[in-house]
Amino acid sequence: xxxxxxxxxxxxxxxxxxxxxxxxxxxxxxxxxxxxxxxxxxxxxxxxxxxxxxxxxxxxxxxxxxxxxxxxxxxxxxxxxxxxxxxxxxxxxxxxxxxxxxxxxxxxxxxxx
Amino acid sequence: xxxxxxxxxxxxxxxxxxxxxxxxxxxxxxxxxxxxxxxxxxxxxxxxxxxxxxxxxxxxxxxxxxxxxxxxxxxxxxxxxxxxxxxxxxxxxxxxxxxxxxxxxxxxxxxxxxxx
Numbered sequence: 001x002x003x004x005x006x007x008x009x010x011x012x013x014x015x016x017x018x019x020x021x022x023x024x025x026x027x028x029x030x031x032x033x034x035x036x037x038x039x040x041x042x043x044x045x046x047x048x049x050x051x052x053x054x055x056x057x058x059x060x061x062x063x064x065x066x067x068x069x070x071x072x073x074x075x076x077x078x079x080x081x082x083x084x085x086x087x088x089x090x091x092x093x094x095x096x097x098x099x100x101x102x103x104x105x106x107x108x109x110x111x112x113x
Numbered sequence: 114x115x116x117x118x119x120x121x122x123x124x125x126x127x128x129x130x131x132x133x134x135x136x137x138x139x140x141x142x143x144x145x146x147x148x149x150x151x152x153x154x155x156x157x158x159x160x161x162x163x164x165x166x167x168x169x170x171x172x173x174x175x176x177x178x179x180x181x182x183x184x185x186x187x188x189x190x191x192x193x194x195x196x197x198x199x200x201x202x203x204x205x206x207x208x209x210x211x212x213x214x215x216x217x218x219x220x221x222x223x224x225x226x227x228x229x
Contacts, residue, residue: 004155033217042204043156043220088155100169101218103155 002027002093006104013079014112021107023072023089031092032072033101034063036085043088046074079111115139117221119205125227131193134224138186138207144168146218147180147190148204156204162188163210192226200228 003026013019023032031050035043047056049065049072056063060083062075072089086108090101118137126132138145143164148156159178161169165185173180177196182188192199202223208216 035220040225042222045217045219048217090155100158100161101156103157106153106155 002029002091002102004089004091004102004104006087006089006107008107009105010108010110012110012112013076015080016078018078019076021074021076021087021089021109023074023091023104025070025072025091025102027094028067028070029091029094032065033090033092034072034074035088035090037088037106038085046087076109079109081111081113084109084111117205117207117219119203119221119224121224122222123225123227125229126195127229128197129194131191132195132226133189133191134203134205134226136188136190136205136221138188138205139219141209142207142219143185143210144208144216145182145188146206146208147188148206148220150202150204150223152201159190195226195228197228200226202226 005024007022033048034046036046037043047063052067054065060077065072086106088103088106090103093100093102117139120135124132145162147159149159150156159173160180162182165182178192180190202225204223205221206218208218210216
């Protein structure tokens with residue numbers, strides 16, 4: 001059974017600082033997604049990572065994937081308050097045509113001025 | 114392009130009552146998903162439809178939850194009777210489906226259910 005773990009669960013950081021969120025998963029997969037969720041809102045897709053070594057960047061966020069280590073990272077550069085949200089990674093469960101996503105527990109990011 | 118629509122946005126009921134949620138996916142999306150997101154957790158898939166057929170309902174509590182997608186477009190999720198532990202946000206998502214190499218899921222705003 002595919003399990004997805006994120007850490008840390010909560011991250012309080014100051015504006016201007018850098019930090020990394022980690023996403024580990026337990027079995028082989030071919031797709032990993034990062035989503036952002038603001039309080040009371042739905043999930044917004046940030047990145048889709050499809051292959052080993054994939055790296056994608058958007059603004060102050062950069063995501064990478066190491067399929068051999070079953071690890072993805074979401075790196076935050078020079079954080080700003082607008083990045084405060086909960087970030088989820090989700091891993092596609094292989095097998096059949098289900099496209100089933102298993103989500104991590106989420107990382108609540110609070111960027112302090 | 115319109116996104117995934119859901120209604121109602123909020124619902125408060127007492128335990129043992131029934132409730133139904135509605136979802137309208139993005140036009141042309143063949144695959145529709147219902148997720149349950151309990152406070153402080155990631156979403157958990159309840160059921161997945163491909164057109165109007167069920168692909169995966171392995172985590173749907175079938176004794177009280179039911180879902181349908183009769184014409185392959187809109188979908189309803191029903192809970193009868195509701196329990197306290199059903200309090201959660203119910204998210205609907207849709208994807209293009211078919212043979213694309215990745216089927217990115219687009220999420221609706223969710224329905225927040227509180228069971229008292």
